[in-house]
Structures are given as C-alpha cells and as structure tokens.
Amino acid sequence: MSKQKRTAPRARAAAPAAPAEQAERMPSGAVMERRLAETEYFTPGSVACPGCGGALAMRHFLRAMGPETVVVIPACCWAIIAGQFPYAALTVPTVNCLFAAASAVASGIGAGLRVRGDRGARVMVWVGDGGTYDIGLQSLSGALERNEDMLYVCYDNEAYMNTGIQRSSATPPGAWTTTTPGGKDMAKKNIMEIITAHRVPYAATVSLAFPEDLREKVKKARDIGGARFIHVLAPCPPGWKCQSSETVKLSRLAVDTKLDPLYEVENGLRWRITVEPRNLPVEDFLSRQGRFSNLDANDVRRIQAEVDRNWAVLRRQAEVNPL
Amino acid sequence: MRRAKRTISPKRYNPKLPASAADAKGFRGASDMPAASVSVPGGSMLVCETGSWRNVRPVFEDKTPPCLPRCPAGENIEGHLDLLARGRDAEAARLLREDNPFPATCGRVCYHPCESGCNRAEWGGAVAIHSVERYLGDLALRLPAEKPAARAGKSGRKHRRVAIIGAGPAGLTCAWHLAKRGIEAVVFDREPEPGGVLRTGIPAYRLPKDVLAMEISRIVEAGVELRLGVEVGRDIAFEDLRSAYRAVFLACGYHRPRALGVPGESLKGVEDGLDFLRRINYGQKVTPGRRSVVIGGGNTAMDCARAALRLGSHPLVIYRRTRGEMPAIPEEVLEAEREGVEFLFLMQPAEVRGKGGRVAAVRCQRCRLGEPDASGRRRPVPIKDSFQDLAADTVLLATGEDADLSFLPSGWTLGDNGAVLDPATGHEVEGVFAGGDLTTSRKMVANAVGSGKAASWVIEKYLSGRSWSESLAELEHAPTSFSVARLEKAGAPPRSSEIVDATSINFDHFPKLSRASAGRLSSEEAIRSFAEVNQGFDRATAEAEARRCFHCAVCSRCDNCFVFCPEGIVRHKPGKACGDYEIDLSYCKGCGICAAECPRGAISMIRENR
Numbered sequence: 028m029s030k031q032k033r034t035a036p037r038a039r040a041a042a043p044a045a046p047a048e049q050a051e052r053m054p055s056g057a058v059m060e061r062r063l064a065e066t067e068y069f070t071p072g073s074v075a076c077p078g079c080g081g082a083l084a085m086r087h088f089l090r091a092m093g094p095e096t097v098v099v100i101p102a103c104c105w106a107i108i109a110g111q112f113p114y115a116a117l118t119v120p121t122v123n124c125l126f127a128a129a130s131a132v133a134s135g136i137g138a139g140l141r142v143r144g145d146r147g148a149r150v151m152v153w154v155g156d157g158g159t160y161d162i163g164l165q166s167l168s169g170a171l172e173r174n175e176d177m178l179y180v181c182y183d184n185e186a187y188m189n190t191g192i193q194r195s196s197a198t199p200p201g202a203w204t205t206t207t208p209g210g211k212d213m214a215k216k217n218i219m220e221i222i223t224a225h226r227v228p229y230a231a232t233v234s235l236a237f238p239e240d241l242r243e244k245v246k247k248a249r250d251i252g253g254a255r256f257i258h259v260l261a262p263c264p265p266g267w268k269c270q271s272s273e274t275v276k277l278s279r280l281a282v283d284t285k286l287d288p289l290y291e292v293e294n295g296l297r298w299r300i301t302v303e304p305r306n307l308p309v310e311d312f313l314s315r316q317g318r319f320s321n322l323d324a325n326d327v328r329r330i331q332a333e334v335d336r337n338w339a340v341l342r343r344q345a346e347v348n349p350l
Numbered sequence: 351m352r353r354a355k356r357t358i359s360p361k362r363y364n365p366k367l368p369a370s371a372a373d374a375k376g377f378r379g380a381s382d383m384p385a386a387s388v389s390v391p392g393g394s395m396l397v398c399e400t401g402s403w404r405n406v407r408p409v410f411e412d413k414t415p416p417c418l419p420r421c422p423a424g425e426n427i428e429g430h431l432d433l434l435a436r437g438r439d440a441e442a443a444r445l446l447r448e449d450n451p452f453p454a455t456c457g458r459v460c461y462h463p464c465e466s467g468c469n470r471a472e473w474g475g476a477v478a479i480h481s482v483e484r485y486l487g488d489l490a491l492r493l494p495a496e497k498p499a500a501r502a503g504k505s506g507r508k509h510r511r512v513a514i515i516g517a518g519p520a521g522l523t524c525a526w527h528l529a530k531r532g533i534e535a536v537v538f539d540r541e542p543e544p545g546g547v548l549r550t551g552i553p554a555y556r557l558p559k560d561v562l563a564m565e566i567s568r569i570v571e572a573g574v575e576l577r578l579g580v581e582v583g584r585d586i587a588f589e590d591l592r593s594a595y596r597a598v599f600l601a602c603g604y605h606r607p608r609a610l611g612v613p614g615e616s617l618k619g620v621e622d623g624l625d626f627l628r629r630i631n632y633g634q635k636v637t638p639g640r641r642s643v644v645i646g647g648g649n650t651a652m653d654c655a656r657a658a659l660r661l662g663s664h665p666l667v668i669y670r671r672t673r674g675e676m677p678a679i680p681e682e683v684l685e686a687e688r689e690g691v692e693f694l695f696l697m698q699p700a701e702v703r704g705k706g707g708r709v710a711a712v713r714c715q716r717c718r719l720g721e722p723d724a725s726g727r728r729r730p731v732p733i734k735d736s737f738q739d740l741a742a743d744t745v746l747l748a749t750g751e752d753a754d755l756s757f758l759p760s761g762w763t764l765g766d767n768g769a770v771l772d773p774a775t776g777h778e779v780e781g782v783f784a785g786g787d788l789t790t791s792r793k794m795v796a797n798a799v800g801s802g803k804a805a806s807w808v809i810e811k812y813l814s815g816r817s818w819s820e821s822l823a824e825l826e827h828a829p830t831s832f833s834v835a836r837l838e839k840a841g842a843p844p845r846s847s848e849i850v851d852a853t854s855i856n857f858d859h860f861p862k863l864s865r866a867s868a869g870r871l872s873s874e875e876a877i878r879s880f881a882e883v884n885q886g887f888d889r890a891t892a893e894a895e896a897r898r899c900f901h902c903a904v905c906s907r908c909d910n911c912f913v914f915c916p917e918g919i920v921r922h923k924p925g926k927a928c929g930d931y932e933i934d935l936s937y938c939k940g941c942g943i944c945a946a947e948c949p950r951g952a953i954s955m956i957r958e959n960r
C-alpha cells in the first residue's frame with residue numbers, strides 16, 4: 028500500500044527506485060577524495076556556538092536541498108542562529124513562528140505555494156527536539172496525518188538548549204540537565220516509531236559523521252511528495268558538556284554504539300538500516316560528555332541493555348519488513 | 351581582530367538575492383522571496399565577525415611522518431606512497447629515486463627501520479614500505495634514465511671535479527647526486543666491478559646481480575665516471591688525488607678481516623667469510639666441506655651459512671651471545687633458520703683443531719652474558735672448563751671487518767659527521783669527507799646511501815664557493831634522514847619537522863586493513879639454487895599497500911576539514927581545482943572540529959593572544 032498514491036498532493040519526482048547505496052563505512056581514506064560541490068546557503072557570522080551540531084546539520088541539509096527551499100523555524104536555538112532582525116544567516120527564505128506551530132505554519136505555506144502555482148519550492152521545517160517531541164507534537168501529528176507536503180527535520184540536541192538546558196522527552200536517561208540535576212530517570216521517547224505509525228512516505232535518521240548517507244537521504248526526501256521526516260542528532264557542546272571539537276566524533280560514536288542507528292523507512296512499513304554500526308560499548312559515547320559524569324557502572328549497564336534491546340527491535344523490523 | 355571597515359555583500363553567498371525591497375515585491379516562488387525573515391530584505395549575518403570569539407586558531411601545517419626520519423636514506427616515503435596510491439606509478443618511482451639511486455637494491459636488502467615507527471602498526475600492521483620500495487625500484491629500472499646535467503666548461507673542470515674512493519653504495523650515491531647537479535664525479539675502486547659489498551658480499555638469492563648491474567648502469571648513465579681496478583694507496587697515491595681534484599670522498603668501507611686470534615686459524619679449510627662470498631659472487635667454483643662452522647652473528651655470518659647450504663654443506667652458526675644480541679637483520683636470521691641452518695648460542699671459539707694440516711674441529715668454550723659493553727649489548731663471559739669440540743670440514747670466519755685507511759696521512763681521524771680531522775693542525779681537513787661504513791652508526795646499505803647524499807650536499811656547497819666549515823655546517827640543515835627532495839621543495843604548505851605520532855591520527859577515517867606480505871620460495875626450493883627467495887609485490891598488491899598509508903601529517907586533500915566545519919569557512923582556494931584550502935579567519939570560532947576530523951594531523955590548533 029502506498030500512502031503516497033492516496034493523498035500525494037503533488038507528484039514531484041518519484042522516490043528513486045533503486046535503494047540508495049549503503050553509505051561508505053569509512054570515508055576519507057587518503058585516496059578517497061570527497062568533493063561536495065554544492066553551494067552554501069548558510070552564511071558565516073551566525074551566532075551558533077562553536078562546534079554547534081545543529082549549525083553543521085543545517086549547512087549540509089541546505090546544500091542538499093538547494094536554493095528552492097523555504098525554511099520554517101519555531102522557537103529554538105535556530106530561531107537565534109538564523110539571525111536577528113533584520114539580519115539573516117540563511118540565504119533562502121526563512122519564516123519564524125511560534126513554538127508549537129511549526130507544522131501548521133508549514134502546512135499553510137505549502138498551501139499558499141500551491142495556490143500560486145509554485146511547483147519548484149519545497150518547505151523544510153526545522154525544529155529542535157523540544158519543539159518536536161514535546162510542544163509541537165500535536166501539530167506535527169496533524170500535519171503527518173494530512174500528509175502535508177513538507178520535509179520536517181528534527182535537529183535533536185536532547186534538551187531545551189536555547190533556554191538554558193532543560194530536559195525534554197528526548198533527553199536520554201542518565202543525562203544531567205538543569206531540571207534533572209541528578210540525571211534523568213525516564214527513557215528517551217522513540218520519535219521514529221511515532222512518526223512511522225503515521226505511515227508517512229519517508230522517514231529517516233541521519234548523522235553528521237556520515238555526510239554521504241545524510242546527503243543521499245535528504246536528496247531522496249526532497250524529491251518525494253507528501254510528509255517526510257528526518258531526525259538528526261545534533262551534539263551541543265555547552266549542553267552536553269563536551270569539547271567543541273568532538274561534535275562529529277560524538278555523532279560517529281552515537282552511531283557506532285547503536286545509540287543513534289542510521290536507517291530509513293518508506294511508507295512507515297519498510298525499513299532499512301543504512302550504516303552498519305561498529306558495535307562499540309555505549310561507554311565510549313557517554314564518557315566523553317560531562318552531562319553523563321554522574322553515571323556509575325550500573326547506570327551504564329542499564330543504558331547498554333536498553334540500547335541493545337532497541338537495536339534488536341530495529342534489526343527485526345529491518346529483517347521482517349525490509350526495504 | 352575586528353576590522354574597521356569591511357564591505358559585506360550577501361551576494362557573495364547567494365547571487366539570487368534580491369537587490370532591493372522593490373525587487374523583492376511580488377515574488378512568485380520561493381526563489382524570489384526575500385532573505386530576511388520578515389519583509390525587510392538585505393541584512394546578512396556577515397556583519398557579525400565571529401572570529402573575535404575564538405582563542406585558538408586552526409592552521410594548515412604539513413609536518414613530518416614518523417617513517418621519514420627513520421629512513422637512513424632519507425626517502426620521502428609518504429610522498430611516493432601517495433603517488434602510487436593515486437595510480438601514478440612512474441612519478442612515484444622517480445620521486446623515490448630523487449633521494450635514493452638504489453631503490454631496487456634497498457627494496458631487497460634494507461633492514462627497513464622506517465616500518466618500525468609506522469603509525470599504521472596498531473591498525474592492521476605497519477605499511478610494508480620496504481616491499482613497495484622494491485616494486486617501485488624495479489619499475490624505475492624500466493623507465494628512461496635521468497639525463498646527465500650540463501657540466502661546467504673544460505676550463506673550470508678541476509674546480510668541479512670530485513674524486514670518490516670506493517664504488518659501494520655510499521660512493522656511488524654521492525657520485526650520482528653530484529652528477530645530477532652537473533659536478534664531475536670520478537669513482538675509484540680496486541675491484542673489477544662496481545657495487546662494493548652489494549657486488550661482492552650479498553649473494554644473489556637476496557640481491558640478483560642483474561638488478562644491481564642495472565641500477566648501477568643508471569647511475570653511470572647519469573654522468574658518473576668509474577675507474578675500476580685502481581687501488582688507492584697502491585696504484586695511485588691519496589695525495590695525488592687530492593691535488594688533482596677539488597674534493598675527495600672516502601667511501602671505502604670495512605674490508606680488512608679481523609683475525610680471530612686463536613690457534614689453528616691458518617689451517618687449510620679456514621676461510622674469511624667475505625672472501626668466501628666474494629668468490630661465490632664472482633661466479634667461481636666454491637665447494638665447502640660437508641660440515642661448515644660459521645663463526646659470527648652478523649649479516650656476513652647469515653650469508654655464509656645460507657650460501658654454504660646452497661653449495662651442499664650443512665652449516666652451523668656459532669655465536670658468543672644470544673639470539674637477541676645478533677647484529678644480523680632479524681628476518682635474515684629467520685630465513686636462515688627456516689632453510690635449515692643450525693645455531694649454537696653462547697659459544698666462542700678457543701682453537702681450530704686440525705688433522706694433517708686440514709681443519710677437523712672447532713674447540714669452543716661456553717659463555718654466559720655479563721655486564722653490558724659499549725654497544726649496550728651484554729658482554730659474553732667465557733665459562734671456565736666448559737670446552738667442547740665441534741666437528742668441521744670448513745670454518746668460515748664472519749666476526750667482522752675493519753677499515754683499511756693506511757693510504758691516509760698518519761694520524762687523520764674520522765668524525766661521526768663525516769668530517770676528517772688532522773690532529774697536526776687541529777682542524778678539519780679541507781675538501782675531504784668520509785661516509786658509508788667508515789662513519790655511519792649502523793653499517794648498513796641505507797645508511798651508506800644517506801651518507802653519500804649528505805656528502806654530496808656538503809661537497810656541492812664547498813664547490814659553489816663556501817668555506818669548508820660553512821659547508822660542513824650545512825649538515826645541520828640537511829640531516830641525512832631528511833629527504834633532499836623534500837628540503838628543496840619547501841614552500842606552501844609549510845612543513846614542520848615536528849613528528850606526528852599515532853595520537854594525532856583519527857583512526858575513525860581508516861579501515862583496519864591487514865598488511866600484505868610478499869611471496870617467497872619454499873625453503874626446499876630456495877636451497878637448491880641461488881635464485882631470489884623473496885618474490886616481491888605485484889602491481890595490485892603494491893598499490894593496495896600504498897593505499898594503507900595514512901599520509902601522516904601531510905594533507906592529502908581529503909576534504910574532511912571542508913566538509914565538517916560547521917561554519918562552512920574552510921574553502922578551496924580560488925582557481926585551484928582541489929587541494930589547497932584556506933580558512934576565513936574573520937569568522938572561524940575556533941571549535942577545532944577541522945583539526946579533530948583531519949584524519950592525519952595536518953591541521954594544528956594554535957593559541958591566540960587576545
């Protein structure tokens with residue numbers, strides 16, 4: 028069953044038939060020259076913190092999306108990074124909106140473009156984890172249910188960072204935030220299962236450490252009609268209490284410890300893991316961040332068990348319902 | 351570092367931006383929409399020079415990979431591996447020869463200290479630099495020879511002529527580097543054929559004689575003159591050489607056998623190991639007895655034993671210390687063992703016993719290890735009354751040689767750096783330099799090659815008008831372990847002599863691949879002839895091995911810094927298709943991601959004083 032057929036508001040290019048190639052596991056060997064020749068749509072001079080994962084994410088998403096993109100940003104760090112009136116850090120049209128309203132605003136812009144007969148532009152909704160997992164969840168669910176023509180991106184820095192590191196439902200267990208001074212007790216909400224339950228045409232996770240995989244998925248999502256969702260883990264040096272230079276390293280470790288598996292889901296039903304993790308212990312990821320410094324060996328073991336369980340579930344999905 | 355005035359043009363980043371509010375009105379699609387979040391267009395965050403935030407700054411700085419200073423011949427290892435990995439084999443071979451005119455030889459007999467420092471060690475094993483060197487060396491033999499450089503006219507000849515004593519690797523390397531720079535080098539050797547120990551000592555199963563001959567003919571073609579069969583001190587006096595040439599390079603090696611100093615040494619069947627090898631290497635018929643006892647633990651001992659084995663004898667090597675102290679290249683010891691050579695350690699000869707004027711046995715005394723001696727190895731101490739007779743039909747003495755410098759004026763001494771001291775004046779002798787086994791800390795081929803290169807460096811400076819002491823001082827700028835090719839091509843990007851170790855390598859970017867090893871003849875097959883044992887790498891293996899190199903500390907233009915900078919300010923320099931990068935420091939926040947994600951430590955973060 029293809030949801031795309033049911034409500035696809037506008038058939039753009041069909042999803043590429045051939046599955047995107049498994050991302051190069053070990054990029055950038057000496058001879059493997061990687062040249063991403065696209066233009067930049069994110070200017071220097073933004074006020075993102077040094078080493079901001081969200082900033083690097085936007086840079087690569089826009090390079091893949093191209094100039095025909097309208098960005099919708101609700102309250103979050105990126106509302107600041109994108110520039111203070113009247114200055115802009117993005118060279119594509121950017122619309123700021125209320126915290127809970129991003130998906131509704133995107134729906135409206137999509138409708139407006141349609142009415143004007145614009146067939147080229149794509150709407151990219153760019154929201155933090157607070158705005159996605161918590162406060163924007165109902166408007167997001169509504170837009171997914173209507174299969175609005177948008178690419179919704181959650182850059183997940185695992186807390187409300189813009190207002191000073193308060194926990195969200197994306198904050199992982201054990202993590203320190205100002206509102207969980209002893210470490211968070213609850214599990215991280217599984218947003219991908221919520222999204223795929225809406226049976227949207229395309230949902231995927233990407234990582235800053237795997238730029239080819241990221242680019243392929245964003246390009247694929249760009250050219251599909253209907254609601255698409257991409258999750259990108261965005262290390263935040265001040266919020267995670269980590270080195271600003273380790274943003275990419277932590278992204279890579281998150282993938283390799285199976286904390287942030289990379290996969291894609293079509294129509295909510297067919298799953299495919301795109302990067303095989305190196306299966307490192309979660310401790311490798313946790314130990315490099317101050318927000319986990321209060322964990323003891325038992326906590327780490329519990330987290331490892333949970334990660335292994337989640338991975339087994341995902342693995343089974345990809346085996347039983349392969350893409 | 352905020353600059354007072356600066357024109358900021360958002361168009362630099364998006365040529366499609368509307369130029370004014372009027373243009374922005376009535377847009378039809380997303381591409382026409384204004385850039386600002388509300389309807390006021392124009393303002394760009396480029397006004398905010400975030401470079402003022404940082405206190406560390408990234409700098410592109412190529413440094414020195416650990417393999418490089420360990421190569422006694424000073425090869426630009428990373429450089430030729432890079433070319434080979436990119437499929438530019440011929441250029442790789444030429445780059446290699448720029449530093450070493452004996453790559454096919456060194457690729458066979460070198461003890462490859464370069465590999466022991468390789469940062470790949472923990473990631474599948476050190477890069478097989480040595481075997482790749484052989485592949486490239488053999489390739490170089492099939493390439494057109496280097497053209498001799500133009501020489502100075504006849505009149506200036508004496509002033510551009512250098513005499514070299516000894517046509518071993520040190521002498522020939524020096525001559526070759528000089529010839530390439532248009533300086534006339536005349537090499538004297540008492541042997542009928544050039545090559546030194548490479549010709550007379552190392553047997554063909556390790557270094558085929560045609561390979562050596564081809565390599566030497568390349569050197570001669572570059573404009574080197576050989577005078578063979580001429581012994582300095584007998585056929586021509588050293589002082590005559592000095593007056594006929596501007597400079598003299600002493601490279602006559604270690605050839606005077608050291609006497610064992612035990613009774614029975616002159617019995618029939620006792621032979622100097624180097625003489626034994628020399629006769630074999632010149633193709634003479636040599637027939638050792640059934641049992642040959644080889645005395646010594648160096649390369650000569652290993653080759654005597656392995657050669658004797660190939661001539662139908664059963665060799666036994668006796669050495670007075672233990673295996674760990676043997677000066678021979680460990681691989682050669684292993685090969686000897688694999689082929690069936692027997693070893694007895696902690697044994698020293700006390701007497702050679704004979705029967706009817708011929709050797710019959712070696713009387714040995716057992717030893718134990720005592721205090722370390724000057725070389726740092728533990729001294730063998732003979733144990734009282736622990737004698738033992740070992741039957742022998744042939745005894746080969748391989749206990750080392752000394753230099754024979756009797757042709758020099760008495761009292762002259764050689765310094766470690768190659769300078770020659772005259773105690774009568776208290777000064778360095780002008781225009782005379784020594785190298786190869788005579789001076790190097792390790793008596794090995796690659797060291798000889800490196801010292802020949804250093805000699806050429808000093809002599810060239812002297813011939814171009816510097817004083818002798820100024821010329822000698824040049825050595826400091828040109829340590830033999832550094833590539834001349836690299837030194838001469840200094841420039842952008844800067845190269846520092848800082849050596850990067852494995853902590854500067856980002857292993858995440860490299861797959862763990864195992865080191866390749868070369869095929870070899872089976873031991874049964876090997877001992878049947880003097881055919882080369884090691885089969886070397888084929889093209890595919892050599893290239894795959896070159897791809898394993900990390901290119902430590904040398905930017906390979908992988909684009910990682912460009913890809914991972916969150917600010918997008920690492921850029922390819924305008925006009926360059928790829929390869930050269932620059933960082934817009936007006937905006938760099940100093941996060942350090944570029945340096946951390948550089949696979950090879952080619953970016954340094956340096957502190958800024960603000």
Ligand SMILES: Cc1cc2nc3c(=O)[nH]c(=O)nc-3n(C[C@H](O)[C@H](O)[C@H](O)COP(=O)(O)OP(=O)(O)OC[C@H]3O[C@@H](n4cnc5c(N)ncnc54)[C@H](O)[C@@H]3O)c2cc1C
Binds near residue numbers: 551582603
């Ligand atoms: C059997 C053996 C095996 C070896 N195996 C290895 C190995 O596997 N790997 C390695 O790295 N090293 C090895 N070595 C050491 C290596 O061969 C030497 O370090 C190297 O050859 C030294 O080079 P050189 O140019 O200083 O002198 P040499 O190679 O000794 O050349 C000196 C030349 O000077 C000539 N000469 C001497 N006196 C006079 C004179 N008065 N007039 C004219 N000519 C003269 C000699 O005939 C000789 O040709 C081995 C040595 C031996 C003996």
Ligand SMILES: Cc1ncc(C[n+]2csc(CCOP(=O)(O)OP(=O)(O)O)c2C)c(N)n1
Binds near residue numbers: 104158159189
């Ligand atoms: C309705 C509403 N509540 C609270 C705020 C204050 N606020 C602004 S940004 C922010 C945090 C956003 O967190 P998240 O979505 O995770 O993005 P991040 O800042 O971490 O990038 C909050 C609470 C707001 N702007 N509007």
Ligand code: SF4
Binds near residue numbers: 427431468479900
């Ligand atoms: S990886 Fe390459 S550059 Fe680095 S030490 Fe080894 S051979 Fe040299």
Ligand code: SF4
Binds near residue numbers: 917
């Ligand atoms: S990654 Fe970019 S911002 Fe960070 S230090 Fe390097 S050049 Fe500067």
Ligand code: SF4
Binds near residue numbers: 907909911947951
């Ligand atoms: S990351 Fe790659 S391109 Fe950048 S300096 Fe290092 S080797 Fe060169």
